[in-house]
Amino acid sequence: METEPLLLSTSDGVATVVINRPARKNAVTQAMWVDLAARANILSADPDVRVIVLRGMGDDFSAGADIGEFDTLRGDATSARAYEATNSAAFAALRNCTVPVIAAIRGICFGGGFGLAAACDLRIATADAQFAVPAARLGLAYPQDAMGDIVWAAGPQMARYLTYTAGRIDARAALSAGFLLEIVEAERFDARIGEIARTIAENAPLSVRASRAAIRAALSHDAEEAALAQAAGDATFLSDDYAEGRAAFAARRTPMFKGR
Known part of the structure; x- marks a missing residue:
């Protein structure tokens, strides 16, 4: 496992948070949920931060919660509720930021990763991005507060489709649903994210x-x-x-x- 599963950098008012577990498709551990909430809250209170960019290391945004932890940290109702509280805290930290948050999405954006993106203000993706909320395949329920983010971000119809079927949609379908602001060519992606972030930071x-x-x-x-x-x-x-x-x-x- 990477020694620093969350990376942070700041420049000219733009703070970038990177989910750094590419070997696990940037799956998020319980410790990372806690850390992500703490970092988002700190950045939100920093007067020098004017916009936050959330992204995944490598080719994927995030596969969501790390299923490898489920048997030990999410194995019964009590532990599952405790685990869900850490999910919800991370979503809320992004949702309640005083500054805009941009989700820069490549590749997989599933489950809790989809929830993180839904809690952001703006979502921009490459054409190869894939989206899913597979809770129904795992026999668990998605946090109610985070479901509100999904309904706002993707609309009630798409929220129903994603959660009822656990099916995947591509970037074009996500754009049509209003979940994405833009689809950007891979070679222009980083430049476009930087352009939007800098524009916000300069205002x-x-x-x-x-x-x-x-x-x-x-x-x-x-x-x-x-x-x-x-x-x-x-x-x-x-x-x-x-x-x-x-x-x-x-x-x-x-x-x-x-x-x-």
Whole structure:
């Protein structure tokens, strides 16, 4: 097993988290679920981080939870519930990030890997990507909160198909369902991910965070989240970045946003 199953790098406001178990198609162990949740929470609170990219090492995004652990760590109802809690915490950490999260998907994106991608804001894939939620083949249930991510990301019809049949879909079907933003040629994939991430990172962080909060509130129809989104939006008008944006527009120069 790789000594560092999760890799982290940051550059110019872009944090990249890599699931680093290519020999196991980036299957996620219980320890990795815990680590992923912790890292996402830390990055979300870091004022220097403006966007997160989640990807897998090598040719695959992630095969999901490591089935090799199921007999020992998920072998009965009690341990299965405890294991599921670590899944849910990782999904929630991505879902609740204050900054946008991009899933960069190559190859296999199955089960818990699909759940991680569904919890992200944007999903971009290569044409060879394959998607599945095989819980029905394993006799287990998918976490309810994570199912909400799948319904939002892929739509209720596709969520039903994937979970009822445990069937696979290709990148084109995922794009048609709205799960993917784009399908990108393999040779342009890294450049395109970098382009989108840099564009987000260069924009006004408070504006991006306010938009993210407003979109979340619109999807959830939750009054508390709507209030938080309104407050985030109001805060932009009091910010130095709002003044910088106006000044840069008037001077026809590139704005330099500070996130305050």
